[in-house]
Amino acid sequence: xxxxxxxxxxxxxxxxxxxxxxxxxxxxxxxxxxxxxxxxxxxxxxxxxxxxxxxxxxxxxxxxxxxxxxxxxxxxxxxxxxxxxxxxxxxxxxxxxxxxxxxxxxxxxxxxxxxxxxxxxxxxxxxxxxxxxxxxxxxxxxxxxxxxxxxxxxxxxxxxxxxxxxxxxxxxxxxxxxxxxxxxxxxxxxxxxxxxxxxxxx
Amino acid sequence: xxxxxxxxxxxxxxxxxxxxxxxxxxxxxxxxxxxxxxxxxxxxxxxxxxxxxxxxxxxxxxxxxxxxxxxxxxxxxxxxxxxxxxxxxxxxxxxxxxxxxxxxxxxxxxxxxxxxxxxxxxxxxxxxxxxxxxxxxxxxxxxxxxxxxxxxxxxxxxxxxxxxxxxxxxxxxxxxxxxxxxxxxxxxxxxxxxxxxxxxxxxxxxxxx
Numbered sequence: 001x002x003x004x005x006x007x008x009x010x011x012x013x014x015x016x017x018x019x020x021x022x023x024x025x026x027x028x029x030x031x032x033x034x035x036x037x038x039x040x041x042x043x044x045x046x047x048x049x050x051x052x053x054x055x056x057x058x059x060x061x062x063x064x065x066x067x068x069x070x071x072x073x074x075x076x077x078x079x080x081x082x083x084x085x086x087x088x089x090x091x092x093x094x095x096x097x098x099x100x101x102x103x104x105x106x107x108x109x110x111x112x113x114x115x116x117x118x119x120x121x122x123x124x125x126x127x128x129x130x131x132x133x134x135x136x137x138x139x140x141x142x143x144x145x146x147x148x149x150x151x152x153x154x155x156x157x158x159x160x161x162x163x164x165x166x167x168x169x170x171x172x173x174x175x176x177x178x179x180x181x182x183x184x185x186x187x188x189x190x191x192x193x194x195x196x197x198x199x200x201x202x
Numbered sequence: 203x204x205x206x207x208x209x210x211x212x213x214x215x216x217x218x219x220x221x222x223x224x225x226x227x228x229x230x231x232x233x234x235x236x237x238x239x240x241x242x243x244x245x246x247x248x249x250x251x252x253x254x255x256x257x258x259x260x261x262x263x264x265x266x267x268x269x270x271x272x273x274x275x276x277x278x279x280x281x282x283x284x285x286x287x288x289x290x291x292x293x294x295x296x297x298x299x300x301x302x303x304x305x306x307x308x309x310x311x312x313x314x315x316x317x318x319x320x321x322x323x324x325x326x327x328x329x330x331x332x333x334x335x336x337x338x339x340x341x342x343x344x345x346x347x348x349x350x351x352x353x354x355x356x357x358x359x360x361x362x363x364x365x366x367x368x369x370x371x372x373x374x375x376x377x378x379x380x381x382x383x384x385x386x387x388x389x390x391x392x393x394x395x396x397x398x399x400x401x402x403x404x405x406x407x408x409x410x411x
Contacts, residue, residue, distance in 0.1 A: 019389065025234070112278075114312045125304065184400060188394035
């Protein structure tokens, strides 16, 4: 339990998907213009991570490892992610049309979000780690904690950037730097700020 | 070489005016993470170029038989198969680089350049044009990777491709005046360098806009 909690906190701050590994950068930069849409996308990413990562964990441990089929993991993981995104989309559309409308086109796009695939690939590496290591994922509970932490970390990152970009509308930025250029530099400065969480342990 | 105007544009456009990273904003994730040193950046650039070109060819060949509704899954499976091949080849012939690149090889699957080019070009164009488009975009991506990695390795470690560029005698430890910029090794600096490249690129190409 303590281990899962520590993993959870670490994956939000020290091992943040955006600032430490640059995962999910494309949609992160494209969608972070307003806080409201960013929040929607962040919730959707967290939700999909929370389902796909434990499923991929079970597949890796109980199917791929015993059968020695490790080299098929890329195809299997992406197929699982694409299928689950499709199912989530249909379920959300059926049971909560209002949530579906607010997430809009982001849901199908999550299938090709690097953060989702990256979460599964990091999980694959972390299974092999020594269970004492703070980064290790030793059981299904850890997989859930890691998925939730990574998703929330992504959500925090995109909401912060959207807040800064909304404020920055009024700033006088040099012309060639406007838009994408200054956004990169802002993300770089945010990443520096997040570096002070490295070494955080519970 | 006798290249028609259109062919030339397809191949060379992505290198500068229509660069996938700094103009189309595709494939940023891996572009930043693998650029601490020049060697993994080179390998990554080559791997992505091969995969984009090959997947463009395959999807272009299949473009009339793929049902529209499931095209994303078909594209993902084609790309995933190619990435698996490249990953196995790298593990066999360049194990240390494969370990350095770790999950980012697998993440080529979700690299937006691939899906972007497949959707925007290969689904509607002939095989040869698609091949050139894939090659051009892969090279444009590799070019940015190499520029970023060049600065990060030179200023962060004083080496290029593992060879020492900044002489040992310049360092403070040996009585000199120079010290490596540790910040360059941090992820944050990659973002700021790309921001700088975008700034320079837009300042130079602004008359086209």
